[in-house]
Amino acid sequence: MSDDRRRLVGHEDGTHPDWEPVIGLEMHVELDTQTKMFCGCAVTRGDDPNLHTCPVCLAHPGALPVVNRRAVEYAARIALALNCTVRPRSVFHRKNYFYPDLPKAYQISQYDEPLATAGWFDYWVDGERLRCRINRVHMEEDAAKLIHAGGETGRIAGSDYSMVDFNRSGTPLIEIVTEPDIPSPEAAREFLQQLRATVMELGVSECTMEEGQVRWDANMSVRPAGSDALGTRTELKNMNSFRYLQQALDAEIPRQIALLEAGETIEQETLHFDPDTGITTPLRSKEEAHDYRYFPDPDLVPLEIDPAWVEELRATQPELPAARVERFMRQYGLSRADASVLAPTGALAGFYEEVVAAGAAAKAAANWTMGEYLAHLNAAGLEVGHGHVTAERLARLVMLVEDGTVSTSAAKEVFARMIEERAEPGEVVERHGLGQISDSAELEAIVAEVVAASPSQVEQYRGGKQQVLGFFVGRVMKATGGRANPQLVNELLRRTLDA
């Protein structure tokens, strides 16, 4: 899009008050089942190519698929987390097309009778709760992985030859399809991040993004603000970065608005987003769209799901991030902002709850967990729960601050030394003399010294400049290595200066 056009539309802040974007998303999740969707081969990542293959996932003549029950369970758990109805009967179809990563030349997928339909997912954007309706959740199998050698693009066209790794062939894949309910690129990013956290919490997929275990398509259109009609949409396919998705949508919206405002029409097409240029370009248009010739796979009987089994799954669902945020706010009196940091992932939430359970006050525990503890993990590159401070030790530190044994500022040093020395906070305090000085005789001497050393500041204070008190507090703190009980210091200073 030319710069001229960009200037034609919108305001300088990049908003387009006359138009509203309409975004729908599809998320693909590879499940972490032990075996593949239709055969007994192991689901692995990062192994040598073609180690985990068999006649079924290589599509040898005569081989037949058999549905992986655990994959159905995982898919149903996702569906339940999205408030979908798990249908008592669903059907696997064949989606026919030729490509070297698809050994049967059809993908077994679900079509007009998917596993689950009609749900919703609530997510938060800037403190506001949005609801996105879920159209469907269905099951399918992943394709193999292609590696194109030679050539410059890394694509099949122009490569010297291509290699196929069938380890991924037949990995269980779930597709989640939303209704076009998402109002902005930022909301799209938030939706996907929160949806991913939910899927991870279910324990059905680690959702690693680098390996493409989770990836998504977006389709988007714009319409006059306030309208109910849907415009012609374009699609962005196979993305696995939240940032690029948002950038791509941020680029696509003004492009569509510009076209419409210039009286042109939107072409229904699939776009490719180039993160380097920030521009979307057509990949294929609808006229070239495949006719997949879906029909029910006669090798598989319809999937019959006992509603009682679904209820069993429902009863054993883990607590999901959104519910836990609410509970943390309710139970621990946390702000939504704090709860939204601590609650979404099970590991961190669990750690926090252990700290509280070990006796720390909820608010202080939250601050320490979000602050020093996370900073420590980041610095050391460690996973939650694998830091060098246990929840019990952090709780004891929080309690030492609370009961005045350690000052807030000294506590940070205690924390650092707890890590360094892998020690209990009490030990650290004792060993390094980091306990708070609350002995008024000791402090009185220091206060007297500080006051005697700064006659001009004493004069200022006595001349009515009360703020100078802070200067004296700082001096005392410095002299005590931050260990002086601040309340007591204040009291003693006033007594000395006001005398």
Add this chain to the structure above:
Amino acid sequence: MTTLDPLRLTARDAKRLLVDGEISAAELTKVFLDQIAAVEDKVKAFILVTADNAAKYSTKVDREMQAMRGPLAGLPIAVKDNLVTEGVTTTCASRMLHNYQPVYTATAVRQVWDGHVVMLGKTNLDEFAMGSSTEYSAYQVTANPWDLDTVPGGSSGGSAAAVAAGEALWALGSDTGGSVRQPASLCGVVGMKPTYGAVSRYGLVAFASSLDQIGPLTRSVYDCALLLQHITGRDPRDATSVELPEPVVLPSAERLDGLRIGVPSEYLDVGLEDGVRARFDETLARIEELGGRCVEVSLPHTEYALPAFYVIAPAEASANLARFDGVRYGYRCSDPVDLTDLYERTRSEGFGPEVKRRIMIGTYALSAGYYDAYYGRAQRVRSLVCRDFDHAFSQVDLIASPTSPTVAFTAGSRTSDPLAMYMSDVCTIPANLAGLPAISIPCGLSGGLPVGFQLIGPAFSENRVLAAAHALEGAIGFDTAPPFRGSRSSSGERDRGSADTTPRPEDTHP
């Protein structure tokens, strides 16, 4: 050693001779290998004869008699070449798989291998089982041992001809629209298609998945039951397979007292040859003599079964055969310039004309905009055909019809007329659409060529079908030995080059 007639020997008798020590497995196997050596250049039933392995394995069965016993042990068998056999080239009679070495073995074959049968070789078929004369094989045209100038039927024509010609004691075939029963009928042997799901399809190279069933071709109904006993059962590798509600029983019935046999008028209205009609009517009379009762029933949607089949089967085939793309195994065109070229030329050069015809019909029938008019409607017809049978079986125990409207036809007479070829299966297709068990037994000759009599039962009534067929077979007393008349011209033959046998270690399987 007793002198054995390979043209008349049944598995039941052969087993008795083995058990009594009258003959060894090696000697029995040699009887059939000798017959293959004597007649195979005329019959051309086999794509691959695994003579060395058969000889070795039969010796091993003799040597390890204690460990390797059981009802099937030492009995030589021929296997249709669309059942995959690990280490033994499996071609489906297609250029596409001219060099394909399976890495596993079909469940049904595995089951008989585990019973220590001796595999003689892989038999010819219409390419990917698509045809009714075995003339669509990419390698050779099989002759009917009753008249070498006629076809053996198809697509299991190689298996049927091998049994009829005494080149095998019995054989495995597959039946999608009559591919076991019709060649059995034309070759004067017994052929059965079990209830859909009774035999695992794992390792049967798929033609039309919702219709395919593996079935036995034998010289007697008893043998048919014996072989069926060993290939039925639920297979965890085939989601459509089921356990029969009652195990297959070896039949002994000699009477049909009280049995109601329905004769659908629609099946007699399909242009039956006079001789076929005459043998059929005689057989109905024998049923009455044996205490059965023949009544007319109606299967009103019969005339739509054939067109529905020729939508559903090609539709499924178009997807099933899409995996033959030259990427992983099988035929690949030379020097493809790009991916599209690889696909197009591999498939153009690798498939024969009938396979291409069906892939195109099936692709068309599934295309956007045509799906409902063709595939959707064909499935509705299929439901109606099923309902016809349900209704009929509320009145009768079994349904009888000719297996094929004609006796064996002259080679080349129908290859240029696909519709005439398709009509060969008009009486057999409905049982596939409805998934019902059906058997064909020889019921006499017409013009010196065998006529087949078909009995269809309700789902899972294998024992009823087999018992009735056994009683009838006894009354008919058909002589299974063919005269090998005619002088076969070799003009229609395709040279496959040297058959490549991959020898397997003696101890891995037969």
